[in-house]
Amino acid sequence: MAEFIMDDDQKQIRETIQRFAQNEFREIARECDEENDLPSDLLDKVWKLDFCSNIIPEKYRGHGMSRSVLNSLIMAEEFAWGDVSLTIGSLSPLLMMIPLLEFGTEEQKEELLSRFCSDKFFPATVAMMEPRITFSPFTLHTTVDISNDTMIINGTKCMVPLADRAEHVLVYATTAKGSGTASVEAIIVDKDTPGMIVGEREKNMGFRPLPLYPVVFKDCEVPQSKRLGGDRGIDYTRIINLSRANFCSMAVGVARASYAYALNYAKERHAFGEPIASRQAVAFMLAEAAMEIEAMRLLAWRAAWRLDRQEDATRDSTLAKMYCADQIMKITDYGVQILGGHGYIRDHPVEMWFRNGRGFATMEGQAIG
Amino acid sequence: MIDFELAPLTKELIKMDHEFSERVVRKYDRYYDEYENEHKDVKKEMLDKIKEHSAAIQAKMFSGEKPSDGVGLLMAVMSESRAWGSAYIGREATRMGLGNAAINAVATPEQKKRFENLFAAMAITEPDCGSDSSAISTTARLDKETNEWVINGEKIFVTSGHHCDAVVVWATLDRSQGKSAIKSFVVEKFRPGMQVCKREKKLGIRVSDTVSIVFEDCRVPYENILGSPEIHVKKGGFKGVMATFDMTRPIVGAMAIGVAQATLEFTKEKLEEEGFTFPYNRGLHELNTVQKAIIDMEANIEASRLLVWKAASMLDKGEKNSLEASCAKAKASRIATLITQQCVELLGPLGYSREWLVEKWMRDSKITDLFEGTGQIQMLIIARNILGFSREQLK
Numbered sequence: 001m002a003e004f005i006m007d008d009d010q011k012q013i014r015e016t017i018q019r020f021a022q023n024e025f026r027e028i029a030r031e032c033d034e035e036n037d038l039p040s041d042l043l044d045k046v047w048k049l050d051f052c053s054n055i056i057p058e059k060y061r062g063h064g065m066s067r068s069v070l071n072s073l074i075m076a077e078e079f080a081w082g083d084v085s086l087t088i089g090s091l092s093p094l095l096m097m098i099p100l101l102e103f104g105t106e107e108q109k110e111e112l113l114s115r116f117c118s119d120k121f122f123p124a125t126v127a128m129m130e131p132r133i134t135f136s137p138f139t140l141h142t143t144v145d146i147s148n149d150t151m152i153i154n155g156t157k158c159m160v161p162l163a164d165r166a167e168h169v170l171v172y173a174t175t176a177k178g179s180g181t182a183s184v185e186a187i188i189v190d191k192d193t194p195g196m197i198v199g200e201r202e203k204n205m206g207f208r209p210l211p212l213y214p215v216v217f218k219d220c221e222v223p224q225s226k227r228l229g230g231d232r233g234i235d236y237t238r239i240i241n242l243s244r245a246n247f248c249s250m251a252v253g254v255a256r257a258s259y260a261y262a263l264n265y266a267k268e269r270h271a272f273g274e275p276i277a278s279r280q281a282v283a284f285m286l287a288e289a290a291m292e293i294e295a296m297r298l299l300a301w302r303a304a305w306r307l308d309r310q311e312d313a314t315r316d317s318t319l320a321k322m323y324c325a326d327q328i329m330k331i332t333d334y335g336v337q338i339l340g341g342h343g344y345i346r347d348h349p350v351e352m353w354f355r356n357g358r359g360f361a362t363m364e365g366q367a368i369g
Numbered sequence: 370m371i372d373f374e375l376a377p378l379t380k381e382l383i384k385m386d387h388e389f390s391e392r393v394v395r396k397y398d399r400y401y402d403e404y405e406n407e408h409k410d411v412k413k414e415m416l417d418k419i420k421e422h423s424a425a426i427q428a429k430m431f432s433g434e435k436p437s438d439g440v441g442l443l444m445a446v447m448s449e450s451r452a453w454g455s456a457y458i459g460r461e462a463t464r465m466g467l468g469n470a471a472i473n474a475v476a477t478p479e480q481k482k483r484f485e486n487l488f489a490a491m492a493i494t495e496p497d498c499g500s501d502s503s504a505i506s507t508t509a510r511l512d513k514e515t516n517e518w519v520i521n522g523e524k525i526f527v528t529s530g531h532h533c534d535a536v537v538v539w540a541t542l543d544r545s546q547g548k549s550a551i552k553s554f555v556v557e558k559f560r561p562g563m564q565v566c567k568r569e570k571k572l573g574i575r576v577s578d579t580v581s582i583v584f585e586d587c588r589v590p591y592e593n594i595l596g597s598p599e600i601h602v603k604k605g606g607f608k609g610v611m612a613t614f615d616m617t618r619p620i621v622g623a624m625a626i627g628v629a630q631a632t633l634e635f636t637k638e639k640l641e642e643e644g645f646t647f648p649y650n651r652g653l654h655e656l657n658t659v660q661k662a663i664i665d666m667e668a669n670i671e672a673s674r675l676l677v678w679k680a681a682s683m684l685d686k687g688e689k690n691s692l693e694a695s696c697a698k699a700k701a702s703r704i705a706t707l708i709t710q711q712c713v714e715l716l717g718p719l720g721y722s723r724e725w726l727v728e729k730w731m732r733d734s735k736i737t738d739l740f741e742g743t744g745q746i747q748m749l750i751i752a753r754n755i756l757g758f759s760r761e762q763l764k
Contacts, residue, residue, distance in 0.1 A: 136652020
């Protein structure tokens with residue numbers, strides 16, 4: 001039976017995270033953007049919400065609660081409403097933890113999952129994107145040569161969150177360039193492994209508090225035991241889809257933030273003796289944003305729902321990704337436009353959401369939940 | 370809970386509709402388009418088949434099979450599956466006019482039972498009033514001696530007004546009291562004083578008749594009023610009438626999606642014959658303009674469909690859905706209009722030809738952005754709703 005009403009758990013997740021995002025993210029978002037800062041005490045605060053340990057089975061020292069992709073989207077939307085950079089930074093351990101949970105061998109889970117249940121933020125990350133104009137997650141250029149007992153990684157990655165401090169970097173690389181997603185492996189590379197060179201922190205238009213790094217692999221050699229999932233490997237397409245669904249939900253959160261701010265402004269700002277919202281030219285931008293935010297959310301949720309059912313969600317998440325990337329750009333653009341010249345001034349947050357909005361079309365792989 | 374899976378019964382009904390459309394409806398679609406108003410007595414064998422199919426659908430729909438989706442959602446989904454076959458043939462055939470949706474939304478259980486088997490059209494627009502339905506001048510007066518409503522006035526653009534069994538008519542009890550005095554009445558075709566006059570010639574949906582109806586001292590029983598007969602000036606009796614739109618707007622949105630989906634499927638099939646493929650696992654730089662256009666269309670259709678489903682299912686849960694209903698209709702109708710236009714272009718000279726149905730689908734889909742409130746009226750409703758503005762604050 002099709003229906004679209006949150007259950008009590010989901011409502012509670014939404015309310016809890018919304019409150020948290022308001023108090024902890026929204027308050028400091030602008031300052032963090034100006035300072036390019038992801039405060040480490042914030043990471044610990046978010047960590048205490050147990051977003052990792054909750055869904056890790058008890059035998060690996062987690063709380064063994066059931067995992068739902070859809071619920072993680074509800075959480076991501078609220079966090080991102082507060083601030084998307086702080087969201088991705090805080091949740092970055094999931095980038096490695098989720099693939100490990102889904103595809104890791106028993107030995108790998110035994111060894112690594114308990115670290116995600118520790119009291120302090122455990123930095124771990126993922127390297128998927130590569131610095132070239134024509135990048136697509138479906139065609140990776142980074143290679144891994146798997147011989148008898150070692151693996152050698154070569155290639156250049158970019159936009160790797162928290163690479164400077166990550167204990168492990170999960171690297172996506174292909175065994176045969178040009179042969180599609182089936183040839184993609186996920187390799188766990190530990191901090192300070194020779195041949196893995198973390199570069200200077202990237203400077204991007206938006207997502208400024210989020211520490212993103214280029215990472216170069218030059219004949220980086222790791223043992224076979226670091227191949228996620230062992231001989232079974234991973235379902236790389238599912239990982240892309242998971243990330244896309246989560247990104248879409250974060251796009252909804254950012255769109256909502258911009259829309260709500262512009263709506264309030266349009267009611268308060270008077271011109272020619274009435275609120276500017278009394279003009280259709282302004283009101284219709286807001287109406288369109290309201291309509292599209294709902295559409296974005298439903299598309300993202302459907303991809304998540306499909307992923308929860310362990311079905312192929314490639315079509316759903318690709319359509320959602322393209323759609324949400326277009327809409328978030330439009331809606332955050334409207335946000336600046338409605339504020340007029342004031343929207344261009346950094347006293348207001350709409351220009352920040354506008355810069356962040358553009359990133360959703362580009363970024364792949366940095367959002368898994 | 371959040372679940373995107375339609376009930377097995379609903380899926381079965383969609384399948385029945387699609388099979389029937391391919392076997393019968395699509396074959397006659399062009400014919401009815403070309404002959405417009407002269408078709409009435411021509412294709413009896415088709416009408417018989419449609420009646421048969423319609424009876425089978427109705428029997429299945431009300432078989433009591435569990436689990437089932439809510440009636441609102443079911444009506445919306447069926448509106449799409451019918452429109453996939455033909456924007457309007459199926460609608461005429463399954464006897465689900467917009468009046469039926471209105472009855473379903475606001476009628477009492479007694480009324481629902483009494484009007485259950487009627488094919489009901491909707492009469493709102495008048496020669497001098499379109500989107501501003503508060504300016505309605507058709508009157509309804511209560512004759513206390515006979516306990517009947519006496520209706521006088523003229524309605525235009527009544528969709529299916531010729532083929533229907535009854536019309537849901539919007540009329541005012543007292544023009545001086547503005548929109549709160551506007552009520553809707555079920556007027557069966559056999560009532561004296563009701564006369565269908567003009568049949569319009571249209572851009573599209575030519576299979577469906579569009580007529581003018583004149584009411585001259587047309588009498589209906591007191592019990593044929595939908596909703597309360599009281600004029601609540603403060604609380605807005607008009608809202609009772611407007612509530613019918615909460616049901617009809619998702620249905621019109623669904624109809625738009627059905628036509629857009631049919632057009633897109635056909636276009637993809639023809640392009641595939643030309644060697645195009647439509648993969649979902651390619652980066653932007655690996656897609657050509659045709660592939661990108663098709664993927665964007667698919668995303669827009671999915672987005673609109675989910676808006677329609679959500680708006681319709683909210684009604685089933687007893688939630689207020691005016692905002693969502695307008696969003697669903699505004700989005701779905703607009704994208705259907707654009708998608709069908711784009712598909713005609715993508716198919717080159719063949720798309721423009723009347724050999725194929727694509728050009729017809731483009732003409733047909735345009736109506737969805739016009740009736741039951743134009744796209745611009747929907748945007749006004751949405752904007753007023755989110756801003757908390759009155760008509761005076763946002764004109």
